Amino acid sequence: MGSRLLNIQRRAAEHGRLRTGYTQGNRPVRSATWVVTSHSEEHVRAAAELWGGEVEQWTPLNSNIAQWRVITKASSIEALITPGDPLNQYNEMWSAGGCQRRCDGETELLSRQSCLCARQFGEDWHTQPKGRVCSATSRFNVMLPDLSGMGMWRAETHSFYAASEWGGMVDMVLAGTDGKGFVPVTLRIEPRQVVRDGKTKKFPVVVVELRGVTPRQALAGPMSTAMALDPSGTRAVAALEAPRPDYLALAAGALHVDDVGDVYRDANAAGHLNDELVAALSKRAEELKAEAAKKASPGGSTEQVPDEDGAYPAEVVDEPSSTSWPAVAQAGSSN
Structure with missing residues (x-):
């Protein structure tokens, strides 16, 4: 087995992003369905074939x-949680100049101070308007098994x-798998609402659910x-099912009704x-x-010719089937 660099973290290439919103001009718009973005046109076109939508440059x-x-x-897509810990979470504040704050909930890592938002606004700091405080930023790396390439796709949300x-969800899965092996999940955009200060606020939340397996598994x-x-x-x-016979070719090669x-x-027995x-x-x-009738007519040849062993062909008549078929064939078989 080959050797690896021990001081470099191994990770798959990132193919693109899974988003819950998009921009129209300079205006952000929330989306009830998934938005797939990538530098690769091939990946995006494959996503459009699977989940619909029009491909565009952006x-x-x-x-x-x-x-x-x-x-x-x-609004739902199939994905795989890959080995390791796929989730990365920080409270972050961004501006045009880049990331201004990155906090683990207790310590703001860029300034090495205690959480600035909690210190200023208390434990309910997350209810403050966006831009005044950090956003709870979660980045979830998954594999999309039905798209080309072996890379990762990053789902990102700023939902508290x-x-x-x-x-x-991830902690429970990691507790069972120890971060080894793949786990099938569904990423689903779910509309929700909360009432705060007498006002109703609606927003999408990305829900991660097990797909096709039970919690026990x-x-x-x-x-x-x-x-x-x-x-x-x-x-x-489906892969083990036999291919559908070419009934028309079989009929074309038939020599008798x-x-x-x-x-x-x-074909009837197979439901085809x-x-x-x-x-x-x-x-x-x-x-x-018609061919049989022509051979039986005075102008046709009805003489039977023996084979090389001197045997004349004999007609074998099977017992009638319980499954009838068109009358024209039944009538023809009596000739």
Whole structure:
């Protein structure tokens, strides 16, 4: 096994961001559905195919580097929590000049002072208007298994409520898996509201939920990668299903009306019959019936020729099937 640098943290490349809002001009707009942004047009177009929306070029505020984005039609998307601790949380205050405060809830790390917001406004500091105090900033790194690439996608929220819920959810999962293995989750944008000072405030909160597994399974230890990718097992079942036979090709190669009848019965047993297939099989039976009638006519050849062993061909008649098929085929088989 190869060696690694021990003083460098290993992490997957970041492919893009999962956002709950977007900008129109210089105005921020909250979104009820996921907004996917990336420097890669390929990733964003793949997201649009999965979750809808129109792909467009977009330049973030305070930046002159264009990216790609799609405002999807999906409020829920499937994701994977990857090994390690995927959650990063700070109380932060940003301006055009960059990050002005970054606090762990007790100590403001840039100035090394005690929490400035709590010292000024008390324990309910988070109810103050945005910009006056820090925002509870949570960054959640996940993998999107249905998009190309093995990199990470960062979901970010400044919701005080999501901060506590994300932390509780991730802590429980890490307690069960010890940060090993993948865990299937759903990221869902949920509308909420609170009444504060007689005013109703509505806002979106990103909820992280287990997907396809029970708490018992998630907390029992690291699960297999195969289970995390397909917790319900439906994709594995679909992969094992036999491909649908080409009934039209089988009928085209039939030499007798009875052979077409066999194709009909097989299709019926498999639940593949439809009006178009019945019509095609009936047409083929008519063609074989006409060919048989032509051979039986005075101008046709009815002489049987023995094979190399001197045996003449014999017709084998099966017991009639309980599943009937079009009358034209039944009539043809009596010739």
